[in-house]
Amino acid sequence: MDNHITIFDTTLRDGEQSPGYSMNQQEKLRLALQLEKLGVDVIEAGFPIASDGDFETVREIGKVIKNSSVAALCRTRKIDLERAVASLEFAKKPRVHTFIATSDIHMKYKLQKSREEVLESAVQAVEYAKKHVDDVEFSAEDASRSDPEFLIDIFTAVIEAGATTINVPDTVGYAMPWEYGQLIKTLNEGIPNIDKATISVHCHNDLGVGVANSLMAIRNGARQVECTVNGIGERAGNASLEELVMALVTRKNIMDYTTSVNTKEIFPSSQLLAQITGKGVQPNKAVVGENAFAHEAGIHQHGVLKNPLTYEIMTPESVGLTCNKIVIGKHSGRFALCKKLEELGYHLNKEDLNQVYLKVTKVADEKKVVEEHDLISIMSMMNDMPARQPQSMASGG
Numbered sequence: 603m604d605n606h607i608t609i610f611d612t613t614l615r616d617g618e619q620s621p622g623y624s625m626n627q628q629e630k631l632r633l634a635l636q637l638e639k640l641g642v643d644v645i646e647a648g649f650p651i652a653s654d655g656d657f658e659t660v661r662e663i664g665k666v667i668k669n670s671s672v673a674a675l676c677r678t679r680k681i682d683l684e685r686a687v688a689s690l691e692f693a694k695k696p697r698v699h700t701f702i703a704t705s706d707i708h709m710k711y712k713l714q715k716s717r718e719e720v721l722e723s724a725v726q727a728v729e730y731a732k733k734h735v736d737d738v739e740f741s742a743e744d745a746s747r748s749d750p751e752f753l754i755d756i757f758t759a760v761i762e763a764g765a766t767t768i769n770v771p772d773t774v775g776y777a778m779p780w781e782y783g784q785l786i787k788t789l790n791e792g793i794p795n796i797d798k799a800t801i802s803v804h805c806h807n808d809l810g811v812g813v814a815n816s817l818m819a820i821r822n823g824a825r826q827v828e829c830t831v832n833g834i835g836e837r838a839g840n841a842s843l844e845e846l847v848m849a850l851v852t853r854k855n856i857m858d859y860t861t862s863v864n865t866k867e868i869f870p871s872s873q874l875l876a877q878i879t880g881k882g883v884q885p886n887k888a889v890v891g892e893n894a895f896a897h898e899a900g901i902h903q904h905g906v907l908k909n910p911l912t913y914e915i916m917t918p919e920s921v922g923l924t925c926n927k928i929v930i931g932k933h934s935g936r937f938a939l940c941k942k943l944e945e946l947g948y949h950l951n952k953e954d955l956n957q958v959y960l961k962v963t964k965v966a967d968e969k970k971v972v973e974e975h976d977l978i979s980i981m982s983m984m985n986d987m988p989a990r991q992p993q994s995m996a997s998g999g
């Protein structure tokens with residue numbers, strides 16, 4: 603089995619569906635170009651039936667994107683499919699992504715359709731899409747709460763009709779990693795024509811295990827993961843692209859897979875999304891949060907300054923940050939303080955450093971984080987201490 607993992611980014615579709623994250627056409631175009639630079643294989647550009655704006659945006663994205671595939675989402679209804687196909691007119695690598703719910707609860711209450719009707723609708727949609735594009739993805743919405751036997755039947759039928767990717771969404775973020783892994787294994791082993799399609803997963807994060815579920819799925823045969831920058835998406839969001847990719851990169855020793863992502867573009871992508879939407883990233887967010895590479899505790903700072911590998915499992919440079927951040931706060935030690943002061947041009951002997959350290963801990967108690975300007979003002983108040991030297995002299999240059 604091929605070990606390449608297709609990265610399907612749905613920031614512009616599922617991500618945009620989350621409250622407060624809607625973007626206009628210009629913003630989506632900017633982000634799409636950045637996603638291409640990031641190296642994602644597929645950009646899901648929108649849901650063209652949702653609005654004229656979404657339709658136009660998918661069309662414009664199709665015009666400018668050259669390397670990534672551009673996907674348009676649609677239900678299995680003819681009118682949705684026509685709109686999706688039309689929106690992809692200019693895309694170099696178009697993909698139609700059609701979906702219908704397969705769980706008993708969705709079929710009974712939302713669709714009011716029987717299993718037979720749902721299966722027929724799915725097959726007709728794939729057949730229609732296949733007449734217009736080669737690359738057709740079918741999603742069984744709420745797959746993780748669907749009967750696996752029915753999933754095997756419907757996936758077998760849509761592959762027969764021409765689907766090249768079958769997606770198994772954990773739409774409501776309900777599955778636990780071992781269950782979800784088992785479901786993917788069951789499908790991989792039970793769908794007779796699975797050699798003609800790629801298994802994809804799409805995990806929501808309602809219980810905080812979207813990334814874990816995606817990794818378990820890969821382990822059991824999935825070769826496409828659907829994810830979003832900063833993990834945005836419906837409700838608690840989708841599996842986060844940066845966490846998934848960096849898990850694969852950092853733990854390659856136990857997960858020997860490849861992706862086409864240029865990890866150095868991860869941080870710039872995260873920042874661009876935050877800037878466009880005006881929604882910052884939570885500070886402790888894995889990989890891209892402000893604190894992901896920041897160290898305040900003295901023992902950690904000492905270790906990191908001697909050798910970053912002591913407390914960093916990946917380098918900040920590998921995700922596009924220039925360096926880690928040593929934060930001076932009440933947990934910091936003398937070693938980090940001394941380094942920080944040296945950066946600012948102050949070279950202190952042990953005794954002076956002890957005095958400054960006492961002052962700094964007092965400020966830290968009040969302020970939580972001691973900024974550079976605080977250090978400079980502390981130094982200026984300390985009598986008999988060396989005045990700040992120009993950086994070039996301080997560094998001996």
Ligand code: KIV
Pocket residue numbers: 616701741742743744769771772773774804806
């Ligand atoms: O969560 C979901 O099931 C979806 C599908 C449309 C893929 O977003």
Ligand code: ZN
Pocket residue numbers: 616771773804806836
């Ligand atoms: Zn979703």
